Amino acid sequence: MLYHIKNLKKIYKGRTVLDLPELIIEKNKIYGILGPNGSGKTTLLSILSFLEAPSRGTVFYRGSPVVFSEKHLHALRQEVVLVDQHPIMFSTSVYKNIEFALKIRKVPLKDRCQIIKDVLEQVGMLEFINADAKNLSGGETQRVAVARALACFPKVMIFDEPTASVDKSSQLAVEKIIQELYSEKNISVIMSTHNMVQASRLVHKKIFLLNGHHVDSFV
Ligand SMILES: Nc1ncnc2c1ncn2[C@@H]1O[C@H](COP(=O)(O)OP(=O)(O)OP(=O)(O)O)[C@@H](O)[C@H]1O
Numbered sequence: 001m002l003y004h005i006k007n008l009k010k011i012y013k014g015r016t017v018l019d020l021p022e023l024i025i026e027k028n029k030i031y032g033i034l035g036p037n038g039s040g041k042t043t044l045l046s047i048l049s050f051l052e053a054p055s056r057g058t059v060f061y062r063g064s065p066v067v068f069s070e071k072h073l074h075a076l077r078q079e080v081v082l083v084d085q086h087p088i089m090f091s092t093s094v095y096k097n098i099e100f101a102l103k104i105r106k107v108p109l110k111d112r113c114q115i116i117k118d119v120l121e122q123v124g125m126l127e128f129i130n131a132d133a134k135n136l137s138g139g140e141t142q143r144v145a146v147a148r149a150l151a152c153f154p155k156v157m158i159f160d161e162p163t164a165s166v167d168k169s170s171q172l173a174v175e176k177i178i179q180e181l182y183s184e185k186n187i188s189v190i191m192s193t194h195n196m197v198q199a200s201r202l203v204h205k206k207i208f209l210l211n212g213h214h215v216d217s218f219v
Contacts, residue, residue, distance in 0.1 A: 139170020
C-alpha cells in the first residue's frame, strides 16, 4: 500500500474543503483524481506530495504515519514529486533549470550532465537542452517539468491537471510519457484531471471527489 488516509480533514478558515474518512492508494498504478472545480483535487494532491499538512487525521505513507514537520518531510519529498499544472521555469536554459533541481539535492557536479541528457531524452526534449526555458510552449514546458522531476529519481509522481493547458498533440505526448513512467520505470502515478475520456484511456483507478468527499461516481 502506498498511502492510507484515515479521518483526514483539510479546513481553510473554518470551512472543510476535504473530508476523507478513509482512502487507500496502492503502489505501481496510475490513479486519476476526478472532480469538478473546487472539489478538492489540488488540495488532496498537495497533501499526498507532502507540501500541505492535513488539519486533522493521519496520512500513512508506505505503512508509516507521516509527521508533517519540515525536518521529517525532507526525505519523503525526495521520493514523491509534484509536477504542477503551470510549472515554474527560471529564465535560463533548460539545462540549468534541471541542474538547479539536482544542485539542491546535492547531486555531484560530475554526474549532472549525463542525468540531464538522459531525462530530456526520456521526454523527447533533448534537442531543447540549450533553449531558453521561458520560451517553451505549454506542452514543451510540461515535458521539461517532467524531466526535471525525473532527474530526482522519484518513486511517486503526482501531476495536477498535466494536460489542461496544452494542445491535443502535446496532450497525447504527455499521456505517453505518463504511461512510460509507470510501465518502464515502475513509478506510481497520481494525477488529477477534468477529462473523463483521458482518465478512461490512461488510469487504472479513479477517485471521484465531490465537495471534498470521496464518492463512488458522479451518476
Ligand atoms: N489556501 C486556501 N485558502 C482558502 N481556501 C482554499 C485554499 N486552497 C483551496 N481552497 C479552497 O478549497 C476548495 C478546494 O480547492 P482545490 O483547489 O483543492 O479544488 P480543485 O478540485 O483542485 O479545483 P480546480 O479544478 O478548480 O483546480 C475550494 O473551494 C478552494 O477555494
